Amino acid sequence: MTATNLGFPRIGLKRELKSALESFWAGKTPESDLRATAKMLRQRHWALQRDAGIERVPVNDFSLYDHVLDTACAVGAIPDGYGWQKGGPVSLETYFTLARGERGTAEACAHGHAHAHPAKGAPALEMTKWFDTNYHYLVPILRRGQDFAATGFPAVEAYEAATRAGFPARPVLLGPVSFLLLSKMAEEGGDALDLLPGLLPVYAETLKRLAAAGARWVQMDEPCLVLDLSDKARRAFATAYDTLSGIAAPLSLMLTTYFGGLRENLDLALALPVHGLHLDLVRAPEQLAPALAKAPPRLALSLGLVNGRNVWRTDLRAAFALLREAASERRAETLMVAPSCSLLHSPIDLEGETALDPELRGWMAFARQKLEEVAILARGLREGAPAIEAALAESDAAQESRRASPRLNDPAVAARLAAGTPEDARRASPFPARQAAQRARLNLPAFPTTTIGSFPQTAEVRAARAARKRGETTQEEYEAYLRAQIEESVRWQEEAGIDMLVHGEFERNDMVEHFAEFLEGYAFTRNGWVQSYGSRCVKPPVIFGDVSRPAPMTVRWSAYAQSLTALPMKGMLTGPVTMMQWAFVRDDVPAATVRRQLAYALRDEVADLEAAGIAAVQIDEPAIREGLPLRAADRAAYLRDAVECFRIAASAVQDRTQIHTHMCYSEFNDIIGSIADMDADVISIETARSRMELLEAFAEFAYPNEIGPGVWDIHAPRVPDAEEMRNLLQVAAQRIPAERLWVNPDCGLKTRGWSEVRPAIANMVAAARSLRVRAAE
Ligand SMILES: Nc1nc2c(c(=O)[nH]1)N[C@@H](CNc1ccc(C(=O)N[C@@H](CCC(=O)N[C@@H](CCC(=O)N[C@@H](CCC(=O)O)C(=O)O)C(=O)O)C(=O)O)cc1)CN2
Ligand code: MET
Ligand SMILES: [Zn+2]
Numbered sequence: 136m137t138a139t140n141l142g143f144p145r146i147g148l149k150r151e152l153k154s155a156l157e158s159f160w161a162g163k164t165p166e167s168d169l170r171a172t173a174k175m176l177r178q179r180h181w182a183l184q185r186d187a188g189i190e191r192v193p194v195n196d197f198s199l200y201d202h203v204l205d206t207a208c209a210v211g212a213i214p215d216g217y218g219w220q221k222g223g224p225v226s227l228e229t230y231f232t233l234a235r236g237e238r239g240t241a242e243a244c245a246h247g248h249a250h251a252h253p254a255k256g257a258p259a260l261e262m263t264k265w266f267d268t269n270y271h272y273l274v275p276i277l278r279r280g281q282d283f284a285a286t287g288f289p290a291v292e293a294y295e296a297a298t299r300a301g302f303p304a305r306p307v308l309l310g311p312v313s314f315l316l317l318s319k320m321a322e323e324g325g326d327a328l329d330l331l332p333g334l335l336p337v338y339a340e341t342l343k344r345l346a347a348a349g350a351r352w353v354q355m356d357e358p359c360l361v362l363d364l365s366d367k368a369r370r371a372f373a374t375a376y377d378t379l380s381g382i383a384a385p386l387s388l389m390l391t392t393y394f395g396g397l398r399e400n401l402d403l404a405l406a407l408p409v410h411g412l413h414l415d416l417v418r419a420p421e422q423l424a425p426a427l428a429k430a431p432p433r434l435a436l437s438l439g440l441v442n443g444r445n446v447w448r449t450d451l452r453a454a455f456a457l458l459r460e461a462a463s464e465r466r467a468e469t470l471m472v473a474p475s476c477s478l479l480h481s482p483i484d485l486e487g488e489t490a491l492d493p494e495l496r497g498w499m500a501f502a503r504q505k506l507e508e509v510a511i512l513a514r515g516l517r518e519g520a521p522a523i524e525a526a527l528a529e530s531d532a533a534q535e536s537r538r539a540s541p542r543l544n545d546p547a548v549a550a551r552l553a554a555g556t557p558e559d560a561r562r563a564s565p566f567p568a569r570q571a572a573q574r575a576r577l578n579l580p581a582f583p584t585t586t587i588g589s590f591p592q593t594a595e596v597r598a599a600r601a602a603r604k605r606g607e608t609t610q611e612e613y614e615a616y617l618r619a620q621i622e623e624s625v626r627w628q629e630e631a632g633i634d635m636l637v638h639g640e641f642e643r644n645d646m647v648e649h650f651a652e653f654l655e656g657y658a659f660t661r662n663g664w665v666q667s668y669g670s671r672c673v674k675p676p677v678i679f680g681d682v683s684r685p686a687p688m689t690v691r692w693s694a695y696a697q698s699l700t701a702l703p704m705k706g707m708l709t710g711p712v713t714m715m716q717w718a719f720v721r722d723d724v725p726a727a728t729v730r731r732q733l734a735y736a737l738r739d740e741v742a743d744l745e746a747a748g749i750a751a752v753q754i755d756e757p758a759i760r761e762g763l764p765l766r767a768a769d770r771a772a773y774l775r776d777a778v779e780c781f782r783i784a785a786s787a788v789q790d791r792t793q794i795h796t797h798m799c800y801s802e803f804n805d806i807i808g809s810i811a812d813m814d815a816d817v818i819s820i821e822t823a824r825s826r827m828e829l830l831e832a833f834a835e836f837a838y839p840n841e842i843g844p845g846v847w848d849i850h851a852p853r854v855p856d857a858e859e860m861r862n863l864l865q866v867a868a869q870r871i872p873a874e875r876l877w878v879n880p881d882c883g884l885k886t887r888g889w890s891e892v893r894p895a896i897a898n899m900v901a902a903a904r905s906l907r908v909r910a911a912e
Contacts, residue, residue: 136467138513139437140189141354141391141413142196142307142477143180144502146666148484152176153670156199160235166227173199177293181302183484187503188510193354194293194304196477199227200234200273200669203317204260206309207275208233210337211284214276214321216257225286234273234669235259236851259851261319261824262668264761264800266358266394268444268480269675269717271668271800275318279325283337290353291344298349305389306345310357311338311379312371317359328371335375339382346383352411354389355379358476360404361395361415363767369403376407389413389437393476395765396422401429411435416457417442417475423457427464436461439475440512441505446482446663446677446719448500449508451530455515455523462516472513478502482663495658495679498537543723545655545681551735552728559738560782562814564790566840569816572790576750577703581910582864582878582903583634585843587797587819588707588753589646589883590624590639591892600644617642618695625699627893632900635751636704638696640885646709646755647717651676653688654736657718671886677719678729684736687743694747705795706744706752711737711780716758727776734783741794742787753795754784754815757882760801774809781813793817799845799882803829807836819843821881824850827866834870842871845881846902847895852887854895860902873910878903 146152155172158164177197184192198205207213208225219229232238237256260273290306297304311334315327345353360372380388387410396419397404404412405426412430416423416439423438430436438461440454461470481502488496500508515523537543562569603613624639643649651657657676664672689706697704711733720729737754744752759777764770785794796815803810803820810818822829822844830844844867846860860878867876878899884892 137190138510139473156670187506191305194297195290196307203272278321305352307354310355313357313359342383346386356391360392380408413437415439415475435469437471441474443474443476446499543680548681569790573793576791584878585635587883589885592885656680656682682732703750706749710754710756712777713758716762730780734780737784745788745792751793755797757799778812804832807832817841823848830870841875843877843879847880857898857901
């Protein structure tokens with residue numbers, strides 16, 4: 136019976152990795168400093184895990200940018216054009232070029248970090264969401280006939296480093312089948328699974344070296360086992376583990392699944408000749424019984440009993456009951472306790488959260504506390520329940536305090552939801568009538584230009600907010616600064632020739648956290664940073680109770696911005712689906728209830744914006760796709776409810792008020808019907824990098840409302856010229872009737888610098904104008 140962990144956050148309690156990366160990228164510090172910080176963090180985190188009671192710490196879970204990219208580099212899956220010499224090691228330059236694209240001359244971005252403007256050059260690999268999390272991984276690009284060869288053995292190095300430092304360790308590898316399933320083929324119609332035979336020898340060699348170095352267990356992450364699998368994928372699992380399992384005796388493989396239940400893949404997993412299986416018993420507790428009934432007696436079972444995705448304390452008595460159920464049917468030596476998934480998605484330590492209300496704090500656990508819970512459970516099984524009775528009683532008390540707390544429930548919120556009717560989710564008129572009313576009111580040109588909301592969050596803007604937070608400036612001073620920023624941005628937009636303006640979101644720390652700060656039912660952490668991608672982090676707010684909006688949130692800033700101009704000013708909100716998806720959400724009521732509470736809170740904000748004279752309101756829902764259940768069977772119910780919540784937020788307004796929505800990072804092909812059901816008057820989407828590919832889905836579906844396909848890929852530091860954007864718009868116009876097209880970037884501009892935004896927006900307006908001229912001819 137061992138206490139184990141599947142992975143630890145890399146960024147550091149004070150985001151030390153972020154600082155080290157950004158300083159290295161800016162050319163301010165050498166590679167050796169970055170490596171030293173990485174080493175320090177690894178050592179610190181191993182010690183922290185050991186001190187929490189973890190008996191074998193995970194190694195090779197650390198990454199300088201992303202673990203999927205690390206895997207691609209380790210197996211030599213590197214496309215041409217990134218400066219890698221076949222057979223050689225992968226330089227840091229190649230690695231970061233794959234992650235961030237080729238950099239030319241350094242130039243300051245919004246944060247004041249170096250960025251560059253290569254006119255052309257190797258683009259960054261595509262980034263996409265890691266399952267249903269807000270973490271992004273880099274998508275490896277593989278070719279037909281691709282060969283693989285180890286470029287090094289980072290897992291072996293990490294194992295040796297941990298061993299030298301005195302930490303018993305378990306190396307983590309992203310398993311070969313999930314690696315292939317998460318990759319993309321360069322050629323259309325190619326299937327990455329065909330490359331398995333060439334990939335397995337690299338894994339075999341790695342395992343042999345790990346065994347030689349003394350490793351006894353290797354954690355093989357195969358999260359794709361919780362997805363709907365094709366027969367071919369199922370066969371790939373069989374081939375892979377038939378090949379790998381005996382290769383390096385006495386090495387044992389822990390097949391690790393998470394983010395859901397195995398369901399019909401349980402038999403497949405149990406038939407693989409591995410030595411252990413990790414189950415996510417937080418997302419899928421119901422899989423314990425069948426797993427116990429079917430697992431061969433010698434198979435080790437790793438029970439993921441502590442939630443790696445949320446911040447609530449584990450109900451240790453309930454978890455211990457599950458563990459005892461397992462122990463009653465199996466020998467304790469075959470059992471391990473672990474978090475449900477890697478703790479990558481958890482904040483690091485609750486200890487420093489001294490500003491958090493003590494009652495709320497008593498209900499919570501971050502990575503370090505979660506590992507202590509794992510250790511307690513393991514100890515209970517080893518030494519018997521009395522040995523951990525004090526901890527169980529403390530856990531009971533925390534659970535009871537939370538259950539009984541009057542702060543969770545607001546009768547007015549319950550009453551509001553109960554009084555809701557289907558009418559709440561319906562606009563007064565169908566789209567054509569609304570479109571006519573909006574056109575009459577807004578009087579926009581053809582191909583109207585707009586942006587997605589945020590302008591650069593410069594070092595100066597962040598410093599002004601930080602100074603206010605530390606109490607070094609007054610609220611009046613901070614607001615005067617914001618007003619000046621808004622005024623400057625309005626004047627600039629007018630001069631640039633933008634048709635529908637935004638205020639720029641200068642007052643927002645984050646599009647989710649900012650709104651949460653105005654809403655009841657939320658709490659905030661000081662250091663609860665979670666990696667989103669590379670050096671970028673988010674601090675998800677915690678929804679602990681019923682959500683309501685005591686007062687307007689954005690009306691003052693939007694009305695102020697509108698007062699500066701005769702052009703229409705678009706109000707800017709984050710929608711209910713995204714507000715929930717990007718928060719840590721209470722687990723004592725159904726998620727759908729929380730989402731609906733958010734929908735009504737936002738509905739009131741939309742109505743107040745309309746009353747303040749705002750003619751267009753954008754309700755961002757970039758997380759709608761990410762929240763899609765991993766299994767097709769669960770999707771329809773989610774989509775129905777998510778769409779309804781968006782519509783509740785959007786539908787309180789008159790026909791003449793234009794509702795926009797925005798989505799990025801989205802694949803829509805499988806959910807286009809639901810996107811259409813949202814019935815936003817205008818939707819802006821990310822399409823630049825894929826050269827409008829996404830619009831095919833809209834065209835095929837005959838999507839009826841207005842669309843702004845992004846013409847500027849804002850995730851790269853490159854400034855496209857007017858010609859390029861005009862070409863993209865012409866591609867768009869072949870798929871969508873021109874009179875329904877808007878012109879805008881892919882997403883908000885908060886991560887870009889003004890030196891990129893100014894020329895790119897000028898080019899965008901020029902592209903729109905040139906099409907107007909053509910249309911008029
Ligand atoms: N929640 C969320 N998820 C999202 C997105 C998003 O915008 N929000 N966008 C997509 C892409 N993901 C992204 C995630 C993070 C960032 C990002 O820029 N994050 C910032 C932090 C944003 C933030 O909370 N900023 C705060 C705190 C800033 C800060 O670091 N302050 C310093 C002090 C700064 C100073 O003195 O100058 C400190 O606290 O130490 C603020 O502006 O107020 C970062 O990593 O740098 C961008 C995109 C998908 N998921
Ligand atoms: C991740 S979607 C971002 C939308 C938001 N309105 C912005 O412009 O930043
Ligand atoms: Zn976006």
